[in-house]
Amino acid sequence: MNAVNPASETDHKSGAPAPFDHDVIIVGAGPVGLALAGWLARRSATSSLSVALIDAREPEDSAGDPRAIAVSQGSRTLLQALAWPQDATSIERIHVSQRGHFGRTLIDRNDYDLPALGYVARYGAIVQSLAQAVRRTGVHWLHHTHAQEPVVEHDGVTLRIESAGVARTLRARILVNAEGGLYRVQAPSADTQQQEQNEAERGPAEAATQPAPAQKRTRDYGQTALVGVVSVSAPQAHVAWERFTDEGPIALLPMGGPRDADYALVWCSAPVEAARRAALSDADFLAELGAAFGARMGRFTQIQGRAAFPLGLNALDALVSGHGRIAAVGNAAQTLHPVAGQGLNLGLRDAHALADSLAQHGATPLALAEFAGRRAVDRGVTIGATDTLARLFTVDFPALATLRGLALTALEFVPPVKAALARQMMFGQRN
Numbered sequence: 001m002n003a004v005n006p007a008s009e010t011d012h013k014s015g016a017p018a019p020f021d022h023d024v025i026i027v028g029a030g031p032v033g034l035a036l037a038g039w040l041a042r043r044s045a046t047s048s049l050s051v052a053l054i055d056a057r058e059p060e061d062s063a064g065d066p067r068a069i070a071v072s073q074g075s076r077t078l079l080q081a082l083a084w085p086q087d088a089t090s091i092e093r094i095h096v097s098q099r100g101h102f103g104r105t106l107i108d109r110n111d112y113d114l115p116a117l118g119y120v121a122r123y124g125a126i127v128q129s130l131a132q133a134v135r136r137t138g139v140h141w142l143h144h145t146h147a148q149e150p151v152v153e154h155d156g157v158t159l160r161i162e163s164a165g166v167a168r169t170l171r172a173r174i175l176v177n178a179e180g181g182l183y184r185v186q187a188p189s190a191d192t193q194q195q196e197q198n199e200a201e202r203g204p205a206e207a208a209t210q211p212a213p214a215q216k217r218t219r220d221y222g223q224t225a226l227v228g229v230v231s232v233s234a235p236q237a238h239v240a241w242e243r244f245t246d247e248g249p250i251a252l253l254p255m256g257g258p259r260d261a262d263y264a265l266v267w268c269s270a271p272v273e274a275a276r277r278a279a280l281s282d283a284d285f286l287a288e289l290g291a292a293f294g295a296r297m298g299r300f301t302q303i304q305g306r307a308a309f310p311l312g313l314n315a316l317d318a319l320v321s322g323h324g325r326i327a328a329v330g331n332a333a334q335t336l337h338p339v340a341g342q343g344l345n346l347g348l349r350d351a352h353a354l355a356d357s358l359a360q361h362g363a364t365p366l367a368l369a370e371f372a373g374r375r376a377v378d379r380g381v382t383i384g385a386t387d388t389l390a391r392l393f394t395v396d397f398p399a400l401a402t403l404r405g406l407a408l409t410a411l412e413f414v415p416p417v418k419a420a421l422a423r424q425m426m427f428g429q430r431n
């Protein structure tokens with residue numbers, strides 16, 4: 001790693017162009033920012049890029065995050081040389097069905113000749129395993145440091161940061177926005193449906209004269225995910241369940257535990273229902289869950305750590321901004337509905353491609369342009385597929401239940417389509 005140069009403000013006073021403190025600054029040490037920092041550091045022998053990583057928190061602060069994440073087999077392949085959480089549980093089979101309607105499909109690792117379809121790990125365990133790997137590198141990591149909006153200049157980016165009440169600026173050739181975040185906590189913008197309606201009302205000619213398209217595509221799914229860890233009386237080891245109900249999908253992801261009886265629950269429903277269930281006694285909650293999910297794994301015997309997440313889509317139109325000097329990755333680029341477990345997996349593919357492009361072309365706008373080009377298809381397909389699934393499987397409309405049933409049944413009878421879908425969910429499109 002190159003030496004850090006803290007002299008940027010002094011040089012501003014002399015009028016000379018300030019030197020760069022780093023080639024690349026990554027804002028956000030969530031799983032995506034950490035993975036990017038780790039991959040860049042591994043390439044530093046050939047690319048000799050100096051990298052700084054900034055986060056308002058410590059990795060240990062993630063220990064209490066209630067999310068369990070399904071990490072795909074493709075992400076495992078990308079991560080395994082860098083870091084891997086010890087206690088990840090493999091998913092060998094996924095059972096997809098609808099409550100009260102026909103249609104069911106099974107996805108089995110043996111059909112794809114894979115050790116597993118994916119793995120379930122806690123968000124905090126993923127962050128901490130990656131943090132350990134990054135600590136062993138020369139990445140300059142600033143903890144408890146809050147980054148403000150960057151200022152773009154012709155040759156780089158200036159970032160004002162603040163730590164323990166002390167503010168200063170850093171300059172870099174390239175800035176990566178890995179600030180992540182959750183739907184609703186991120187900056188809002190007009191709803192896609194509203195945008196589509198406005199354009200339809202204006203007509204194509206008038207729409208073409210409107211200012212540049214909105215920077216973000218957003219959609220409020222009108223749903224909240226209630227998460228927690230449940231135990232069941234008749235577990236099926238390494239089987240994940242996705243069950244669509246009239247209220248929204250219920251996912252149960254295997255988490256091991258005694259007798260393999262622990263499952264991460266993601267129960268999507270209208271916000272008012274989620275709030276009501278969050279306040280129920282454990283016994284009442286488990287009874288309602290049993291009624292909604294059915295008895296495929298016996299009874300639900302325990303629930304721990306209930307927490308709620310509002311669900312929506314936030315997707316930047318462009319991954320690169322600031323005269324080609326700012327790139328967005330992970331949830332900063334797109335926040336998705338968790339229905340197909342794609343958010344982190346897509347973010348890791350963003351980070352891996354960006355590390356590749358920066359290592360190849362250096363900290364230049366050319367690297368970012370190449371990165372944006374490489375990510376276009378995968379982003380488009382994954383965001384589109386997740387948005388379609390979220391809308392198709394979260395709307396309570398009888399005709400849609402029939403359509404969903406037909407889709408699930410068709411998957412069983414057309415193996416190439418099922419295989420293509422499974423491969424997209426596991427590996428995305430990488431180039």
Ligand SMILES: Cc1cc2nc3c(=O)[nH]c(=O)nc-3n(C[C@H](O)[C@H](O)[C@H](O)COP(=O)(O)OP(=O)(O)OC[C@H]3O[C@@H](n4cnc5c(N)ncnc54)[C@H](O)[C@@H]3O)c2cc1C
Pocket residue numbers: 027028029030031032033054055056057067068069070071145146147148178179180181182225227266309329330331332338340341342343344345346347
């Ligand atoms: C209920 C639920 C279930 C999910 N399940 C899955 C799943 O099964 N599979 C899957 O792939 N994905 C899943 N996801 C999505 C996944 O959680 C996210 O895609 C992933 O966490 C994004 O990682 P990130 O590093 O981009 O952002 P984050 O995890 O949000 O991390 C961002 C980091 O940036 C820091 N930061 C932010 N702003 C600043 C600033 N100004 N200055 C300094 N630091 C800053 C924050 O402190 C944080 O550490 C799920 C999401 C939810 C809500």
